[in-house]
Amino acid sequence: LLKTLEMHVRLDDADRAAVRALSLRLRSLDASAYLLREGQVATHCAILLSGFAFRHKLTGDGARQITAIHIAGEPPDFQNLFLAVSDHNIQLLTRAEIAVVPRAELEALILSRPNIARAILTHVLVEASIYREWIVNVGRRDSRAALSHLLCELVVRLNARGLLDGLSFNLPLTQEQFADALGVTSVHVNRMVRTLEIEGLITRNGRRLTISNWPALQEAGDFNARYLHLGEVGSDGPVGTGRAA
Amino acid sequence: LLKTLEMHVRLDDADRAAVRALSLRLRSLDASAYLLREGQVATHCAILLSGFAFRHKLTGDGARQITAIHIAGEPPDFQNLFLAVSDHNIQLLTRAEIAVVPRAELEALILSRPNIARAILTHVLVEASIYREWIVNVGRRDSRAALSHLLCELVVRLNARGLLDGLSFNLPLTQEQFADALGVTSVHVNRMVRTLEIEGLITRNGRRLTISNWPALQEAGDFNARYLHLGEVGSDGPVGTGRAA
């Protein structure tokens, strides 16, 4: 459970024991439940065991912008760890099971164990990299490319955690949520989804999406997985340049 | 010099000595010099002593998206610390002086001193928060609001480091660079700059920009400084909820 995430970033030795010693509570929540709201102080830190979550902010005139999507296994709450009041909302996309750890305990663990500090820091830096790519997606790609890119990212991240079923998966987002992620209108997302389908890049049956032409989808989305920093495990010494993708 | 940044985030005790012990080299670079290119491995870590820098990525069809702007005193290279190959470019906006630290040394320092780990982690998390707001700016605000918001952010951040001269400062960005930061065209940026000037929110003489109506500019930019997490110093214990803005 919990280990997957820690290990996913950097090899740790027997301080896995310390991680296991964290007092965690399991909870099951319904879709669209809030894990954290803007303006609140995070007292606990949730880890997604199953399901999807997303991060968003609201503008003054009520528009919503989704800034990140989190899949099963990811710890969306690390972003609030050493900060006072949250600057954004974290909400579930689907029904989900989460593990909850007291924030203070987690912070203490990070500060006392260098390997864990390193793992968390790396994780946070990769998330930052994803934010940067998200900015590019929203700022400089037209809606067809942006949608393709987002789909590519989801596929690669799901695959990295073994959550992909062949080349298809259950799409957790409604078209309106895609719209809020891409900074466009749901009407327009619909047009682009249909375009991609007509072009033969994707196939849909209900909630399930299948990639029918992976190279073409990457091409359409100007997608290069480098920014996900997958497969960089780094040495266990303090230096660790790791290897390039 | 170097201390300002460390201290800026979290109170540290005598491990300031360790920071001072870092072997740093001072360099002076011309405008538009690259600190790091996408695909490269960062072997050193630069800190801006004066001047401005920015972070950007290029899309497949050559469009540029600026994802962050860094001002004097900030350490733009922390984003690459534990990662193998850089996913973006860092370039100077103006002539600047920088201090360069070997990356391995800095990483070792972080891993060996909890207070420093905490400072860096906090710093990185604040940068992530700025990315999120940037996504909102590019995705959900029209160009007038987005431009106003970016100006507000610059003003507040410059002010936080005492680099503001009254309510005016030397604008480091060309309109084309603003365009790349906001995901619009330089032509359109020009239209919006003139609009804001005509509306009496800003005044320009040459490179120098003055805020003539600060409340109105914040209003126009839908600006709320919460996401900058300024003034959160946190206790020195491992918990430290800090105080809200």
Add this chain to the structure above:
DNA sequence: CGGTATTTTGAGCAGTGTCAAAGACGGTGG
């Protein structure tokens, strides 16, 4: 099976993009 949440569609419009050219500005060499 009924009700609500999504997805589709259409028509007309607004905000931005394009392309091109003219001005300004600031720095440099003579």
Add this chain to the structure above:
DNA sequence: CCACCGTCTTTGACACTGCTCAAAATACCG
């Protein structure tokens, strides 16, 4: 100190992507 030049800024006309506002058609949930 001035002319020259490259970089920025400003403008105009027009095209187009993506938005708005409905309303209909489907899909999903209990």
